[in-house]
Amino acid sequence: MLKYSVKRILGMIPLLFVISLIAFMFVHLIPGDPARLIAGTDATIEEIENIREKYGLNQPLYQQYFDYMANLFQGDLGQSIVTGRPVLDMLVERFGPTLSLTLASMAWALIFGLLIGVISAVKRNKWPDHLSMFLAVSGVSIPSFWLGLMMIQLFSVQLGWFPTGGIGGFETYILPSFTLGAGVAAIIARFTRSSLMDVLKEDYIRTGRSKGLTEFKVINRHAVRNALIPVVTMSGLQFGFLLSGSIITETIFSWPGLGRLLINSITARDYPVIQSEILLFSLEFLLINLLVDLLYGFLNPKIRYEEGS
Amino acid sequence: MTEPILSINQLYTSFRVDGETIPAVEGIDLSLYPGEIVGLVGESGSGKSVTSLSVMQLLDETPGEVTGGEVLFQGKDLLKFTDRQKRKVRGNDISMIFQEPMTSLNPVLKIGKQLIEAIREHQRISQTEARKHAVHMLNQVGIPRSEEIMNEYPHQLSGGMRQRVMIAMAMSCDPKVLIADEPTTALDVTIQAQILDVMRNMRKEHNTSILFITHDLGVIAEMCDRVAVMYSGRIVEQGTVYEIFENPKHPYTKGLLGSIPKLGAKEDRLDSIQGQVPTVEDRPKGCKFANRCPFVMDHCWEEEPPLFDGENRCWLHEREEA
Numbered sequence: 001m002l003k004y005s006v007k008r009i010l011g012m013i014p015l016l017f018v019i020s021l022i023a024f025m026f027v028h029l030i031p032g033d034p035a036r037l038i039a040g041t042d043a044t045i046e047e048i049e050n051i052r053e054k055y056g057l058n059q060p061l062y063q064q065y066f067d068y069m070a071n072l073f074q075g076d077l078g079q080s081i082v083t084g085r086p087v088l089d090m091l092v093e094r095f096g097p098t099l100s101l102t103l104a105s106m107a108w109a110l111i112f113g114l115l116i117g118v119i120s121a122v123k124r125n126k127w128p129d130h131l132s133m134f135l136a137v138s139g140v141s142i143p144s145f146w147l148g149l150m151m152i153q154l155f156s157v158q159l160g161w162f163p164t165g166g167i168g169g170f171e172t173y174i175l176p177s178f179t180l181g182a183g184v185a186a187i188i189a190r191f192t193r194s195s196l197m198d199v200l201k202e203d204y205i206r207t208g209r210s211k212g213l214t215e216f217k218v219i220n221r222h223a224v225r226n227a228l229i230p231v232v233t234m235s236g237l238q239f240g241f242l243l244s245g246s247i248i249t250e251t252i253f254s255w256p257g258l259g260r261l262l263i264n265s266i267t268a269r270d271y272p273v274i275q276s277e278i279l280l281f282s283l284e285f286l287l288i289n290l291l292v293d294l295l296y297g298f299l300n301p302k303i304r305y306e307e308g309s
Numbered sequence: 310m311t312e313p314i315l316s317i318n319q320l321y322t323s324f325r326v327d328g329e330t331i332p333a334v335e336g337i338d339l340s341l342y343p344g345e346i347v348g349l350v351g352e353s354g355s356g357k358s359v360t361s362l363s364v365m366q367l368l369d370e371t372p373g374e375v376t377g378g379e380v381l382f383q384g385k386d387l388l389k390f391t392d393r394q395k396r397k398v399r400g401n402d403i404s405m406i407f408q409e410p411m412t413s414l415n416p417v418l419k420i421g422k423q424l425i426e427a428i429r430e431h432q433r434i435s436q437t438e439a440r441k442h443a444v445h446m447l448n449q450v451g452i453p454r455s456e457e458i459m460n461e462y463p464h465q466l467s468g469g470m471r472q473r474v475m476i477a478m479a480m481s482c483d484p485k486v487l488i489a490d491e492p493t494t495a496l497d498v499t500i501q502a503q504i505l506d507v508m509r510n511m512r513k514e515h516n517t518s519i520l521f522i523t524h525d526l527g528v529i530a531e532m533c534d535r536v537a538v539m540y541s542g543r544i545v546e547q548g549t550v551y552e553i554f555e556n557p558k559h560p561y562t563k564g565l566l567g568s569i570p571k572l573g574a575k576e577d578r579l580d581s582i583q584g585q586v587p588t589v590e591d592r593p594k595g596c597k598f599a600n601r602c603p604f605v606m607d608h609c610w611e612e613e614p615p616l617f618d619g620e621n622r623c624w625l626h627e628r629e630e631a
Contacts, residue, residue, distance in 0.1 A: 203412040210402035211427040301462040
């Protein structure tokens, strides 16, 4: 397994190289001139030129890319054009809040998603199923900006139970993580339901019943683990999305995470920050995919054995 | 004569598809005596498997429903049991093995775990004892390196090995009745013979009664004491293997036997029964075999024949009696 992981991680390097090139090109395709934005509307041409000079924006594009890559290999992500701070520091600072919010949201999503999915598959076409799927469809279709605002209105303004925003103790996590987790929970629930319903048709489920096992044991021991295999992939992807920071939820709840940093740096055309964030998100996705594949082997012995060959 | 261990009386089972009720089994009578192997033979769709699933009460997923009759196990009607009582019977008193050894074992659990689970569900013994018993059962069904197999996964075994594991699992609680639903259909012929051997040994050692479902008359001849022939959800003829093979009475049975290729005979084409099994909607009003029967008479279309002498369902036979 270690050998496999190392091989996969080495394989990521050329991929990240390509991603950095694409990210660099797309970022520079965004219309707008960062130098003008920083200098302000009444700046002289000379002032703007000075800023260009300082950040190397007057160099040809390929030169800028090579400089960027050369610095990158030395662990230097450059400096923010807007704040002048090292990008690495900014990312590290923002990564913590996003990671903790992601973990909290995934906890909600997995607990509710799996529970609702299993219940509705087992009680399919009965009222618990209809109720669960109503909740799941609602979860998918309610936009997070609306859900977030409604939660603030109810739980913060009316009831005063939780703060309206900002990061702090446990109570500050409840509303934003629920807002983020609701949609993911809904997706997991629907996936679990359909996957489990397929598994329940399998012959080995009938074998389990023919042994005289209770329905609980049949589902718990024989069905759920088999049903989880596709759910794991999907949850991994969702985890990756959340880890890139949610622009909307972080904005609504004034959460100092990567999502808000991204939207701010795009507005300010803060090239180094945007590029580094894209690179970071890609790296996150690649690592999560690796994690999902390893988890796969744990769930499915067939994959585990074929891996060696 | 001893009491039958399992007797199916006037069993009716139907399926509900899109609000419509489709009868699959219509009024079956069948008895199984201790230590006896009874074959249930018939074409696909004749209701063989549904009969076995009705006995096991495993129709929920299909989704079918027993609509009438009784299934007496040691004199008690299984159909009237509570869920809890049914579970105590399943795997303990009555076990089942299935047609598809490749998919009948859970792919993500080790063989040992699946065997021990079956044992400990019905017996109050420790994990270590259950494990010992599981290894013993694997040895009994002729699995080499049984200790190692306990720690392997189903995909590491061949089809024949998996079917042996299924038999070991089914026999692990020493059931009185084993229902084998086409256990050798998915296996190649040499493996088939080995599996039949294993089952015969099990019968000899445990005095288990076996209800053997198959469409293979060769297997019936080799395995069974008695045989019941099913057609369109009914038993059309039953008797000892000798009676059925030597002197079949029902035209359908004759047709089935006639379609077996004979050694040494020069035949360009194998004999076959004309036509196809009618779908439920197209079943004739009278005898269900009327549309394919070479001996069909006017009366056959009008009225369904009863089981004459409890043995065969054909108007021709009534004429002989009269």
